[in-house]
Amino acid sequence: MKTEHELPAGLDDTLGWLLAQVFQNHLSASQRALEGFPGSQRGYMVVNAAAHGCARNQIDMANQLRLDRTVMVYLVDQLVEAGLVERVPDPADRRSKMIVATDKGRVRLEEATAVLRFVDDHVLAPLEPGERAHLREMLQRLTAHYLATGGDYREACATAAAATDK
Amino acid sequence: MKTEHELPAGLDDTLGWLLAQVFQNHLSASQRALEGFPGSQRGYMVVNAAAHGCARNQIDMANQLRLDRTVMVYLVDQLVEAGLVERVPDPADRRSKMIVATDKGRVRLEEATAVLRFVDDHVLAPLEPGERAHLREMLQRLTAHYLATGGDYREACATAAAATDK
């Protein structure tokens, strides 16, 4: 059953390549699964964040989701047009607009979340159940660490530069 | 020491988001590390593949690396100009050109590989040594499985569609 497929020589040890493969793999799979969802995975992320209400305004949300502020504009435009979220002016600061999910948005979010769970299962099919949980947990830890350190890689680059100087 | 950083609510369980974070994290780190390398990570991949000689011609290599054939043209152009690879016409088929690494290319490849190892270590810093190996191995397994099944997700989408029909 398990066809031992040959990985391209030299790249099989390149972490960046492996990450790219798995990521793009999952990306294209969820792209199909989210077909019809405005803004695709990014739209999903925005509605998700809106439903959890963890962002005060658009820029705040853009930062949390690592999206450009100008991208955020037309992303939210799409979602508003589809009736999944609303731009609610913050009474305390009329410059800010809070992105809140509509009831319809919450329903679509639930559906999409369920569909994405199937995608996850499919992508992680070759792993044991315990391994899947472990992978998830490791990715969470890596992400949390990255966010905590503010994505600062000056140290890493300095180390790398020192290595090449030899 | 270990600052438990809060992950955005709702997204912390989204595998696609976690993969995106870690991937883009690694991507930007290696981008800096490969500064000056023609074509950046893609150029690195091409030289790597060229050094291992596992592709008969440009299109073959493009397929293995999941690159568009027209992208391959100007990617190889850059690398040829930098003297890292050469386009050698295949005597057996003059339409084909084999991409072979020059001595200079092999040296640069070695250097870049060493630098990338530091990037890997930095990105995976929050994991135990044993976990890093396990993560690598799992990613390899997922990639191998994906390549073996030809990236065919019709089954997954059918399953997902059935789930939403309920």
Added chain:
DNA sequence: GACAGACAATCTGTAAAACAGATTATCTGT
């Protein structure tokens, strides 16, 4: 041996996406 169809590499043009900078309305502090 000529010809049709396929294929490798390349070129050209187009469409989409990301992003920097300016703009408008609003807030804050002095």
Added chain:
DNA sequence: ACAGATAATCTGTTTTACAGATTGTCTGTC
């Protein structure tokens, strides 16, 4: 009241991916 900062938006530029046409070459058939 005014200067400077900030949120959202708009505008234009640049990059990028990609589809389609083009050229040279191969393969098979009649």
